[in-house]
Amino acid sequence: MKKLPYLALLVVLLQCSPNPVQQDLLNYINVEMPKVATLESEAVTAYASISGENYQNDSIMYYTITETVIPKYEEFYSILKSINPATEEVAALHKEYVHAAANQLGGFKLILEAIEKQDTNIITQANEDLAEGRAMLKLWRADLDSACAKHNVVLNNEDEK
Numbered sequence: 001m002k003k004l005p006y007l008a009l010l011v012v013l014l015q016c017s018p019n020p021v022q023q024d025l026l027n028y029i030n031v032e033m034p035k036v037a038t039l040e041s042e043a044v045t046a047y048a049s050i051s052g053e054n055y056q057n058d059s060i061m062y063y064t065i066t067e068t069v070i071p072k073y074e075e076f077y078s079i080l081k082s083i084n085p086a087t088e089e090v091a092a093l094h095k096e097y098v099h100a101a102a103n104q105l106g107g108f109k110l111i112l113e114a115i116e117k118q119d120t121n122i123i124t125q126a127n128e129d130l131a132e133g134r135a136m137l138k139l140w141r142a143d144l145d146s147a148c149a150k151h152n153v154v155l156n157n158e159d160e161k
Contacts, residue, residue, distance in 0.1 A: 007148040022151040029148075029155065032083045032132070039076035040101075043069050047108065062115045069108050077101050093143055100136030103129050 046068040048054065050061045080101055085091040110126030113119075148155055 010161050019151055020104050021087045021089045024085050024090040025148060025151055025153045028085055028090050029153070039072050039079070042056050043072035043076060044073070054083055058115045061114060065108055065112055073105050073108060077105050088145060093140065093147060096136065096140040096143060100140055103133035103136060107133060
């Protein structure tokens with residue numbers, strides 16, 4: 001019977017010990033992601049300003065993608081790829097994000113090629129790549145939210161990406 005109190009103390013200590021995935025998620029969200037958030041936002045906002053309902057002509061689109069969207073997105077992507085989460089669970093989440101960003105970057109580059117060649121087939125492929133990248137980003141966010149819930153990490157700012 002003497003061992004029983006020590007076992008109870010051990011269980012309490014284990015429950016109070018830091019969860020490595022929780023710590024990695026906190027670092028990922030609060031330290032690593034802010035390093036890239038502004039660049040990604042600037043690139044995506046610039047693209048939104050010249051696409052869809054905001055489209056004016058190919059030359060404005062080409063110039064904006066060449067001068068703003070791709071340089072900012074490439075910088076974002078480079079920094080994003082350099083992030084190395086400490087745990088397998090967060091690393092798997094991060095890999096989803098990197099893959100989605102690669103699709104987005106590829107889509108932006110294809111738009112330039114489509115404009116240069118005036119090829120509607122290429123623009124169709126570019127739009128598909130961009131749509132797939134957006135879908136993958138939504139999946140990443142859902143997986144991030146799920147991991148946060150699982151490891152008791154509360155996101156205070158719903159605008160975080």
